[in-house]
Amino acid sequence: MSDIVKEPVNKKQKTDEYVLYYWPGTPGRGEYVRLAFEYAGVPYTEMSDPSKLLATITDPAKSGHPPHFAPPALKLPSGRFLSQTPAILNHIAPKLGLAGKKEGDEAEEERSLVNQLVLTALDLCNEVGGKTHDVHHPIAVEDYYEDQKEAALARAKSYRKSRLPKFLKHFQAVLSSNPEGKKSGGTYLIGSSTTIADLVLFHVRAIRTL
Ligand SMILES: N[C@@H](CCC(=O)N[C@@H](CS)C(=O)NCC(=O)O)C(=O)O
Known part of the structure; x- marks a missing residue:
């Protein structure tokens, strides 16, 4: 455990786009995230290689702090990763115009x-x-x-x-x-x-x- 904590934690790499990390071949929870991007017409890519997926999101040396428990995880344009479907949706909804039209x-x-x-x-x-x-x-x-x-x-x-x-x-x-x-x-x-x-x-x- 202490070895994990000592790993470098800030491997943030800025990109212009969102990358969805999710299993191939099944809509599952990843589909909630896809639907949001598709509906809003905002581009994103996917990383669905099962040999790398969990290895990336669960390793703080690869995806930064904190590590993630399970897909879906979303790599944000800042390079940070976010997991837990509702947390991802809550984060992207206002950015995609999907959190209501009220102001203030x-x-x-x-x-x-x-x-x-x-x-x-x-x-x-x-x-x-x-x-x-x-x-x-x-x-x-x-x-x-x-x-x-x-x-x-x-x-x-x-x-x-x-x-x-x-x-x-x-x-x-x-x-x-x-x-x-x-x-x-x-x-x-x-x-x-x-x-x-x-x-x-x-x-x-x-x-x-x-
Ligand atoms: N509460 C999490 C659940 C995540 C989850 O269950 N992911 C599934 C795929 S839909 C998985 O790969 N789970 C692996 C595991 O729980 O060990 C969420 O809503 O994102």
Whole structure:
């Protein structure tokens, strides 16, 4: 441990662009980050070589301090790395025009509310679906689905019955109580324009078995 701490920690290399570090061949959590860049039309590149991915983001000598636990990680134009999907989205949303259109003090509040909605949508992602999460791997994330299929089926039954409807009812209430959405004739979770929360909910719904 102390050897790691002694490594040089500031290997920041400035670039003009964002680089997404994520696994190849699966949309997963990396897709939330991709969607934001794609929607905003802001260029980014990807590093998806599995032999280098974890080795880079978990090593402070390669990606700086602090090291990262798991992909996705985003290399920022400053050269610093940032991980944890909600932290990445919270960072890039205002830069990509996806954190609401309010100004001044209201902007900060709106941004926090956008973040709140993102976190709830990601709770749904964690709880209900996805290859690596609670319903498919209720006993151990590192074990195959096939080895915990019985428990997974039992858990899926409970989620279909109670948790999933609860999340969907909640988001329906968010949509229908948005006063600005009604004014603009849009279907936005908050405000009168697309935010990162809309994109996250879209992807949760698109890839999960809802
Ligand atoms: N809370 C993290 C979870 C990150 C995560 O679970 N990443 C997956 C891919 S989607 C992974 O590679 N996990 C490896 C591990 O947890 O050991 C986030 O939202 O980014």
